Amino acid sequence: xxxxxxxxxxxxxxxxxxxxxxxxxxxxxxxxxxxxxxxxxxxxxxxxxxxxxxxxxxxxxxxxxxxxxxxxxxxxxxxxxxxxxxxxxxxxxxxxxxxxxxxxxxxxxxxxxxxxxxxxxxxxxxxxxxxxxxxxxxxxxxxxxxxxxxxxxxxxxxxxxxxxxxxxxxxxxxxxxxxxxxxxxxxxxxxxxxxxxxxxxxxxxxxxxxxxxxxxxxxxxxxxxxxxxxxxxxxxxxxxxxxxxxxxxxxxxxxxxxxxxxxxxxxxxxxxxxxxxxxxxxxxxxxxxxxxxxxxxxxxxxxxxxxxxxxxxxxxxxxxxxxxxxxxxxxx
Amino acid sequence: xxxxxxxxxxxxxxxxxxxxxxxxxxxxxxxxxxxxxxxxxxxxxxxxxxxxxxxxxxxxxxxxxxxxxxxxxxxxxxxxxxxxxxxxxxxxxxxxxxxxxxxxxxxxxxxxxxxxxxxxxxxxxxxxxxxxxxxxxxxxxxxxxxxxxxxxxxxxxxxxxxxxxxxxxxxxxxxxxxxxxxxxxxxxxxxxxxxxxxxxxxxxxxxxxxxxxxxxxxxxxxxxxxxxxxxxxxxxxxxxxxxxxxxxxxxxxxxxxxxxxxxxxxxxxxxxxxxxxxxxxxxxxxxxxxxxxxxxxxxxxxxxxxxxxxxxxxxxxxxxxxxxxx
Numbered sequence: 001x002x003x004x005x006x007x008x009x010x011x012x013x014x015x016x017x018x019x020x021x022x023x024x025x026x027x028x029x030x031x032x033x034x035x036x037x038x039x040x041x042x043x044x045x046x047x048x049x050x051x052x053x054x055x056x057x058x059x060x061x062x063x064x065x066x067x068x069x070x071x072x073x074x075x076x077x078x079x080x081x082x083x084x085x086x087x088x089x090x091x092x093x094x095x096x097x098x099x100x101x102x103x104x105x106x107x108x109x110x111x112x113x114x115x116x117x118x119x120x121x122x123x124x125x126x127x128x129x130x131x132x133x134x135x136x137x138x139x140x141x142x143x144x145x146x147x148x149x150x151x152x153x154x155x156x157x158x159x160x161x162x163x164x165x166x167x168x169x170x171x172x173x174x175x176x177x178x179x180x181x182x183x184x185x186x187x188x189x190x191x192x193x194x195x196x197x198x199x200x201x202x203x204x205x206x207x208x209x210x211x212x213x214x215x216x217x218x219x220x221x222x223x224x225x226x227x228x229x230x231x232x233x234x235x236x237x238x239x240x241x242x243x244x245x246x247x248x249x250x251x252x253x254x255x256x257x258x259x260x261x262x263x264x265x266x267x268x269x270x271x272x273x274x275x276x277x278x279x280x281x282x283x284x285x286x287x288x289x290x291x292x293x294x295x296x297x298x299x300x301x302x303x304x305x306x307x308x309x310x311x312x313x314x315x316x317x318x319x320x321x322x323x324x325x326x327x328x329x330x331x332x
Numbered sequence: 333x334x335x336x337x338x339x340x341x342x343x344x345x346x347x348x349x350x351x352x353x354x355x356x357x358x359x360x361x362x363x364x365x366x367x368x369x370x371x372x373x374x375x376x377x378x379x380x381x382x383x384x385x386x387x388x389x390x391x392x393x394x395x396x397x398x399x400x401x402x403x404x405x406x407x408x409x410x411x412x413x414x415x416x417x418x419x420x421x422x423x424x425x426x427x428x429x430x431x432x433x434x435x436x437x438x439x440x441x442x443x444x445x446x447x448x449x450x451x452x453x454x455x456x457x458x459x460x461x462x463x464x465x466x467x468x469x470x471x472x473x474x475x476x477x478x479x480x481x482x483x484x485x486x487x488x489x490x491x492x493x494x495x496x497x498x499x500x501x502x503x504x505x506x507x508x509x510x511x512x513x514x515x516x517x518x519x520x521x522x523x524x525x526x527x528x529x530x531x532x533x534x535x536x537x538x539x540x541x542x543x544x545x546x547x548x549x550x551x552x553x554x555x556x557x558x559x560x561x562x563x564x565x566x567x568x569x570x571x572x573x574x575x576x577x578x579x580x581x582x583x584x585x586x587x588x589x590x591x592x593x594x595x596x597x598x599x600x601x602x603x604x605x606x607x608x609x610x611x612x613x614x615x616x617x618x619x620x621x622x623x624x625x626x627x628x629x630x631x632x633x634x635x636x637x638x639x640x641x642x643x644x645x646x647x648x649x650x651x652x653x654x655x656x657x658x
Contacts, residue, residue: 036498036568059504060496061469088465126388126439128450130464270646301654302646303633307450308439309387310626321648328651 002187009179011153012042015160016080018192020050023078026164029056029069030082030119039084040120040179066092066117070099073115073169080164083119086135086173100169101144116163118172121149122216122267123305123316125177132305134268136215139171140244140277146198147244149173151219153183155242158196166198173244175217201248203255207235210261210326213252213278215241218265218317225322236326244274252278253287262295263325267316270299298325333595337529343512343519343549349536353528360592363405363527365606367397367585370421372614373430374558377420377437381562385622386437389464390451393421395557398527398584399491400425405527406534414460417452418491418556426459430613434621442620447627448635476514476547485541487534488514490551491524497560498569511551524552525582555582630655 006014019026032039034047034057047055058065062083069081083089089096100113122134139147146168150156156174163170188194204219205226214222219240226236237255241248256262262282264275275297282288282295301315333355340348374394380386393400400421407413415422423433428444436443437451444454454462472488479486490510494501501508511519520537523529530552537548555578559566566575592598633645633656645654 032498039497057499057503059469059499060466063470091465124388126450128388128453128464130452131389296650298649299646301632301648303636303656306448306627306632307388307436307445307453308441308443308447308627310629311439311448311632314629314632317648321652324651325649328649 062091121173129304207237341521402530440624479547483546519549524554
C-alpha cells in the first residue's frame with residue numbers, strides 16, 4: 001500500500017493549485033493571499049505560479065471584497081474568497097447570506113453563485129474572544145449554503161476540490177491548529193480528480209457501544225478518547241461529519257440504530273448549535289426508538305473565549321470530557 | 333524652550349496648528365519617560381513572546397511611541413479613546429500601569445482585564461480597548477458621514493505606518509492621502525515621529541471639536557519597527573535597510589533626547605537615570621507578570637452580563653454546571 005504523509009496545509013494548497021490549473025475561471029482573493037504567501041501560508045507559491053490575475057491581494061475590507069467575489073461568481077467566474085479567519089466574515093456576512101446563499105432561490109433558478117468562502121474557523125491558541133468563534137452553526141442555519149468542515153488532509157483535499165467544482169456557494173471551515181498536522185494519504189487520493197462528496201459523513205472508527213459524532217479538530221480528540229475507552233472495553237464508533245450542511249443524518253441514524261447511544265462533540269457554543277441539530281434530527285427520525293439513553297452534546301463552554309491559558313483550556317472540550325460523557329451516557 | 337515643528341498638510345482648513353511648540357523641562361522629561369517606558373515594555377513583550385510566556389497575537393508599538401504620548405498630552409483623561417489591536421501604548425497613556433499591562437499579556441489574574449482579554453483587549457477608564465477586528469473602509473465612511481451630519485466632537489486618527497499587515501499602502505489604497513479621505517471632514521497630515529508635532533496637532537484638533545465645529549481627521553505618519561504582529565518577521569515586504577534608516581534618522585525618542593540635550597534642558601546623566609528607572613520598572617513588572625498566578629477557575633464564567641443576578645452556565649457537557657456572577 002502506498003502512503004505519503006501530507007499536512008492539512010499542503011493538502012489545501014495542492015487542491016487549490018490543481019483546481020486553478022484545471023479551470024481558468026477559478027481564482028483566489030483575500031488579505032495577504034498573494035505576495036505574503038497567505039497569512040497561514042495556505043496559498044504559498046500560488047501567486048508566483050499564477051500571477052496577479054488569479055491570486056489577488058485585497059485591502060483589509062471584507063464586506064467589499066466578499067461582495068466583489070460574489071459579483072464575479074454571478075458573472076461566470078469561480079472565486080475562492082478567503083477570510084483570514086471566519087471571525088472576520090462577520091464583517092461581510094450580508095454578502096455571504098443575502099448575496100450568495102439566497103440568490104439562486106430568489107431568482108427561481110436563473111442566477112447561480114459558484115463561490116467558495118474558506119478560511120480558519122473556531123478556536124486557536126491564545127487568540128482570545130474576538131478571534132476564536134466557531135461559525136458552523138451560524139452558516140449551517142442557512143438554506144442555499146453548503147457548509148463543509150474537513151478534519152484530515154484527505155478531507156481537506158477532496159472536499160476543497162468538490163467545493164470549488166460545486167456550482168453553489170460553499171462555506172469551507174478550516175482549522176488553524178490542524179494546518180500543520182500530517183496525515184497519511186492513499187495513492188488514489190493523489191489523483192487530480194480525487195473528490196469527496198459534500199454531504200457524506202465518514203466512519204473513522206467502528207464500534208458497537210456508542211456513536212460519537214464530531215467535526216473538524218474535535219475528531220482527533222474523539223479518536224484519542226476512543227483509544228483510552230477501548231482499553232476499558234468500551235468501543236466507540238467515531239463519525240467524522242465532514243459536512244455540516246447538508247447534514248448526513250442517515251449515517252448517524254444507521255450508527256445509532258446499531259449502538260443505541262449517542263454523543264456529539266464540537267468546539268462551538270452549545271446553544272442552537274451543531275449538536276443541538278443532530279439531537280433534534282435523531283429525536284424526529286427512526287433512530288429515536290433505538291436510544292437506550294438520552295443523547296447528549298459535548299461542546300465549548302457557553303462563554304466568550306478567555307485569554308489566560310488555564311481558562312482557555314477549560315473553555316473547550318478536553319479528551320477527559322468526552323470520556324466522562326461517554327461513560328455517563330452508557331451508565332444512564 | 334521653543335522648537336520649530338514641521339508644518340502640517342491641511343485639508344479643508346484655513347489654518348493649522350502652530351509652527352512652533354513650547355516645551356518645558358518637566359514636560360520633556362515626562363514625555364521622554366513615557367515613550368521610553370512604552371519602548372522598553374514592548375521590547376520586553378517581544379522577549380516574553382519568544383519564550384512563549386505570552387501567547388496568541390501580540391502587536392507591538394515600538395516606533396510609534398510619539399503618537400500615543402503626543403495624543404494624550406493634547407487631550408484630557410476625561411476624554412474618550414478607542415483603538416485597534418496595537419493597543420499597549422494607549423493602555424499605558426490612558427492610565428494603565430506597566431504591571432497590569434504585562435500581567436494581561438501573560439494571562440494572569442493581576443492583568444488589566446484579569447487575564448481574560450489578552451493583548452488585544454485591554455481597557456481602562458475612558459479607554460474602550462483594544463479591538464481585534466478591523467473592517468477598514470466601509471464603516472469608517474459611514475462614521476464620517478454621521479459624525480459630520482451631527483457635528484460630533486470626534487477626532488479620527490490614522491496612524492499611518494505604511495503597511496496593512498504585509499501589504500504596503502500603495503497596494504491597498506487608491507488614495508494614500510488618508511487625511512483627505514474624510515472628504516467633507518477637515519484633515520491634517522503630520523509627522524507622527526515628533527511628539528511635539530503630535531501634541532500641537534492634537535490640541536488644535538481637540539479645540540476644533542470642543543468649539544462645536546464637528547469632527548476632524550488626523551493622519552500621523554509613523555513607523556513600526558516590528559512586523560505586524562509577533563508572527564510576522566516584518567522583512568518579507570520591506571527591507572532591513574528601510575527599518576534601519578527610520579531608526580537612525582527618525583526615532584521618536586532619539587529626536588526628543590537630541591532636542592533636550594542640545595538646548596540644555598537635561599543632562600546626559602539625567603536621561604540615563606530615567607533609562608535605568610524605566611528598565612527597573614519593566615523588570616519589576618515582568619517579574620510580577622511571570623509570577624502572578626493565573627486567574628482562578630471560578631472566574632471562568634463571570635462577566636457575561638452586567639447587573640444581572642447570578643446564573644448557571646453550561647460547561648462542556650450537560651452534567652457540568654458552572655456559576656456566573658456579574
